[in-house]
Amino acid sequence: MEHSSLDLYRVFYACAKTGSLTKAAGQLHVTQPAVSHSIKQLENIMGGALFSRASKGVTLTKEGNVLLEYIEQAFQIISLGEKKIAEMRQLLAGEVRIGAGDTLCRYILLPSLEAFYRKHPGIKLKVTNRTTLESVELLKKRKIDFALVNLPLDDIQLEVQKVVDVHDCFIAGPRFEHLQGRKISLNELLSSPLILLEQGSNSRLYVDQYIEQKGYKIVPEIELGSLDLLVEFARIGLGVSCIIREFVDRNQTTVFEIDLKDPIPPREIGIVKLKNIPLSEAAQMFVSTFSLV
Structure with a gap:
C-alpha cells in the first residue's frame, strides 16, 4: 500500500465514529472534499464501498464494519504506544x-x-x-x-x-608487621606471598602491567574472586593482598597498608x-x- 495509508485509515476512522464527512473534516482539520477524496482512495484500495451515503451522513457497509473492527484495535494499540512513550519520557516506565x-x-x-x-x-x-x-x-x-x-x-x-x-595498594595483617612503618621497595614486597584478584579483570591487568614496567614479574601465591576475600586472607596472615584503598575500611580490620617507595599510580x-x-x-x-x- 501507499505510504499514506495510515492517513487514509485515520480519515476512515473519523468518518465511521462521527457518521459524517463534515464532522470528520472538522475533527481532522481538513476540508470535506479532502475527506471525500481520502475515502474514495481507500475504497479503491479495498475494492469496494465502505460507506453508504445519505443526506444525513454516512453509515458503514458490511465491509466497512469489518474494517472498523480491526482499525479500532490498531488505533487503540497506537494510543497505548504513545502513552507508553510519554510515560518513559516522564520516567514513569522503562x-x-x-x-x-x-x-x-x-x-x-x-x-x-x-x-x-x-x-x-x-x-x-x-x-x-x-x-x-x-x-x-x-x-x-x-x-x-x-x-x-x-x-x-x-x-x-x-x-x-x-x-x-581509585588507588590500588597492598595490605597485610599482623604476621607481616615487619613491613609496617617504613618505605618498602617493590623487590621486598614481591618476596612476600602475594594474594591477588583472579586474572581476567582490568584491575588485575593494571597491577600486573605496572609491576612488569618496573622490571619485575608478579607471581601470586593465591588468586581470589572478591575484594572481601582479599581482605580476609590478608587479615589471617596468608599473605599480602592487593586491594582498592577506597573500598576497604581498615578501621574495621586489623590490616595495615604497606607504604611503597613506588606506589601504584591512581586509575579511574x-x-x-x-x-x-x-x-x-x-x-x-x-x-x-x-x-x-
Whole structure:
C-alpha cells in the first residue's frame, strides 16, 4: 500500500465514529472534499464501498464494519504506544540495563541504584554482573545500555565518562608487621606471598602491567574472586593482598597498608556506552545523576 495509508485509515476512522464527512473534516482539520477524496482512495484500495451515503451522513457497509473492527484495535494499540512513550519520557516506565563487576557493583553502583529506584520506582533496573571486558562485549551486543568499568579502556567504539579515581595498594595483617612503618621497595614486597584478584579483570591487568614496567614479574601465591576475600586472607596472615584503598575500611580490620617507595599510580572508574547510540531517557537520567555515595 501507499505510504499514506495510515492517513487514509485515520480519515476512515473519523468518518465511521462521527457518521459524517463534515464532522470528520472538522475533527481532522481538513476540508470535506479532502475527506471525500481520502475515502474514495481507500475504497479503491479495498475494492469496494465502505460507506453508504445519505443526506444525513454516512453509515458503514458490511465491509466497512469489518474494517472498523480491526482499525479500532490498531488505533487503540497506537494510543497505548504513545502513552507508553510519554510515560518513559516522564520516567514513569522503562528499563535501564547495566553491566558491572562484583566490586564496582557493591561499592559504587549499589548506592546509586538505591537512590535512583526510590526516586523512579516505575523504572526497571537490570544489572548484569560481569568483569569489565565481559561487560564491554555485552555492550557491543546491545544486551546492556552502559557499563561501569575499570579504566583505562582503549576502544574506538566506546564513549567513556569518568566517575571516580581509585588507588590500588597492598595490605597485610599482623604476621607481616615487619613491613609496617617504613618505605618498602617493590623487590621486598614481591618476596612476600602475594594474594591477588583472579586474572581476567582490568584491575588485575593494571597491577600486573605496572609491576612488569618496573622490571619485575608478579607471581601470586593465591588468586581470589572478591575484594572481601582479599581482605580476609590478608587479615589471617596468608599473605599480602592487593586491594582498592577506597573500598576497604581498615578501621574495621586489623590490616595495615604497606607504604611503597613506588606506589601504584591512581586509575579511574568510568561509565562506557557505545558511540553514536543514544541512551533511553531513563538511562540518560541514571548516568547524569551517577555519583559515589
